[in-house]
Amino acid sequence: MRTAHFLGNCLGAALALAVLVVFVTQWLRFVLSVDGGTGLAALFLWLVLGVNITVWATVGMVRLGDDSVRALADRTRHRRQTWRFGKRGRHHSGRARRTPAGPEAEGRTDSGSAPATTSAPQDLTLAVIIPAHNEEPVIADAISSALRLFHRRDVYVVSDSSQDRTADIAAETGVNVLELLTNYGKAGALDAAIETFELTERYDGVVLLDADTELDSAYVRGVREQLSDPKVAAVAGFVVADWDPAGRTVVGRLISAYRDRLYWMLQYLLRFGQTWRHTSVTSIVPGFASAYRSSVLRQLNINPKGLVIEDFNMTFEVHHKRLGRISMRPGTKAYCQDPFTFGDYVKQVRRWTLGFWQTVRLHGPWLSLFWVALACYILEILFVALLLLATACLAVFTLLPVLTDGAVLSLGWYAAGYEAVTAALPLTVVAVGLLVPDYILTCVLATLRRRPSYLVYGLFFLPMRLVDAYLILRTIPQSWTTASDGRWSSPDRAATRL
Template sequence: MRIARFIGGLLTGLIALVLAAALFVYWFDFATSMAAAAGIGALGYVFLWMAFGLNLLLWTVVGLLRLAEGGARGALRRGSRGRQPRADPGGRERERLLVGAAGAGGGTALSESGAGTGPADADTVETAASDGAAAVQDPETATIAVIIPAHNEEPVIGSAISSALGLFNRWDIYVVSDSSRDATAEIAARTGVNVLELLTNRGKAGAIEAVIEEFSLTENYDGVLILDADTELDAGYVEGAKRQLADPGVAAVAGFVVSEWKPRERNVVGRIISAYRDRLYFMLQYLMRFGQTWKRTNVAFIVPGFASVYRSRALREITVNPPGLVIEDFNMTFEVHRKRLGRVSMRPDTKAYSQDPFTFRDYRKQVGRWTLGFWQTVRRHGVWPSFFWLALALYILEVVLVSFLFLITVAIAVFVLVGTFGGDVVAGLPFFTEGFTAVTAFLPLTALAIGLLVPDYMLTCVMTVVRRRPSYLLYGLFFFPIRIVDAYLSLRMIPKAWTAKSDGRWSSPTRVANKDRK
């Protein structure tokens, strides 16, 4: 059976790879021919590459540079391991001490060869100041508190706590039930972890703020992990987070989100949403945020609130729950950059598994909250001179422009479809025939279909190979409506961010009890 699955997966991967290559060649040839025929020259190529995202391409290149630097420094470290330390004039070996950073958990001293730093890439351990003073904290001695804010999370809270208990002591886990109307608090209490129950609904940010203050977490721990109630930590999460926190310049470690793939527990719509999210997360994290979190760039605009760690001395300076925001994670990340609290670190060794929406309605509501929260954060913080804002401005420009052009193109495609198949019913409408003739002369239905559908499906074929999931070839045919919703919400939430009043209270989606991951 395993051999059959291996062969089947290999054949599917080859088919998907060949299909992706064939679609790219066909799309590029068709698109460049159309651009040449329209006489738009070099500008046409810019719009072609916008089909994949200029920001995605830019930060992919930066991410490759980060990998190259990490590989070079790793080779140098391996080459220096065989060298013996020089003896001092008195015949005794010198011992260089790496003194812990000031602040929470910063008093540990390690010998240069001491245990605790572990294997790492170029971003793991860096000098903290330009004056040459090395400051490295022992990852093994760093203490981390786990906060699990929850509101009516009875189906999933047990799995989240169980996941945390596999990596932390129970007295280091703090569940805050934000005025839950179900058994969330009771389930948490039975596990023996710390439980704080709020009688007034404060929202996620308010719940986080309350539990930090109640237990003085930033005073008693080196770092604080914020874990969503529908999220489970990977076995290597803590080791990876502590390894990144060994660099005293790191203010926050962004969790690496992985969509739970449980097709047997979902209907067709739920599977399409989960597959779409898996593709989106892969592209954003590997091809975009990996480059944005390089120590030489540090422009990541989101430390996702599902499973991320903040250093306590940075968290003390962050306004966790300002008024008027629907979500907290964008704001907390902007605060790190605005107040120059340190850099955001992200590596794939801090994986956590998140539950995606099961219904299209919940998906729309969730994306709407996320998008509104982003624009509200931009409104709250405004613009300040920084490399962070330069990168953010490029991202905002592309999101707005691409979303607008995408929706306009979809509207034109619908118009052409109606004219093509509507027959005499629409032909008699005033000015319809003239408009249809003018539009199809420049953008025929074939061009619209290829321009909208082919680039998107190419990415799905690539993800089929990467994730080794043949079903993506089928589900990918239905991603297009989700992209329309994403584009619409990206634009719809801009004016709402300046007009709507948000209190940050929960909007609980449908939850399903977690079983073993597949």
């Protein structure tokens, strides 16, 4: 069975790769045949990729080389130390020094408090907070995932005025449970848990998880290794979209596939370079699976009034207060559930973009490399969103005569506009020039993921990008007029396969 699955994946990857090669060659041939096509090719590639991704992907390549050299140097140093220790040990007696037992050996004091500084990654103590509001379908899976990597006493669930069995299910697992009678929202629930259980006083770091998050087996090791660097203030989890075709409708699979491509681009091509030790300019530590040093968390305003989400604000505060750098490694993975319905998808994206603009408005600019990178990012997403929507409008404008059998051309103003638009930018050029590069990205991901079904879902990714572009622009004025009262509502969830 495994052999058949492996061969099927290989065949899927080969199919996606073949489609990728065909589309790349045909697209280049088409665009270059249109008046030389050099300027158009650059424009279309910019609409699909963008300058920011190109720049930070290049920085990411430099980081990859730097990380490889440092890892090789560390291994070489470790071998030398091991060799010297072994050689020295042969010339001394076998008497060993007794290691103290008890709480001190685990990096804790007698009162249970963590030491102020810890050098070894394995000595770092971590607490886990899982805020939840009506998460009955998934809370058990999230807790089970956490208990694989953490002791039961270190897991804290906050039921934020849940009207279902969220708190009861959490209590049955034996973890610490705080049940709030008033709906404070996710940020308020986090604040309440930290204060009630005195987590920043008792632990070196705090891990924040969503109720639909499942942790990879290497997550805790990765967090501890990164927090062992005293310059690291927070660790951003590496998000992986949960791919469960059997448990989703066609729309749900489309959303999951689209998000998978988006996560891959944002993390490998953008944030990997932005979280290099020489840069640290990422604008988001995703709240679905993040870790903060306790000394840093104590200085953050987790729940400022009026914001719809907390993770952008917490990240901005780390930068603004210069509390340390933000770290991210691809190996520190966690799996999340994306929306199952288009309605939930729109609500989630609107909430994310609104929270981003609200945070930008709240903090304002300050002189820093972070804000230089952020300003470049904001300018580009605005221009790309406007151009994408304008291009879509032009496409509809030039397509109407076909759909109406030429009836709209009887209008004089329309006929004149149609002639001008099609002369400057024919519909075929827009369709091929824009759709194909976007689809090429999907082919790349289908090859890497070995999921040929992405080739079908990828045909609808450009409309999804148009929805995102509209919400990016629509939420800008709303960030000045909309304030959150802290309440939240969870989208439709499904129990995951552990």
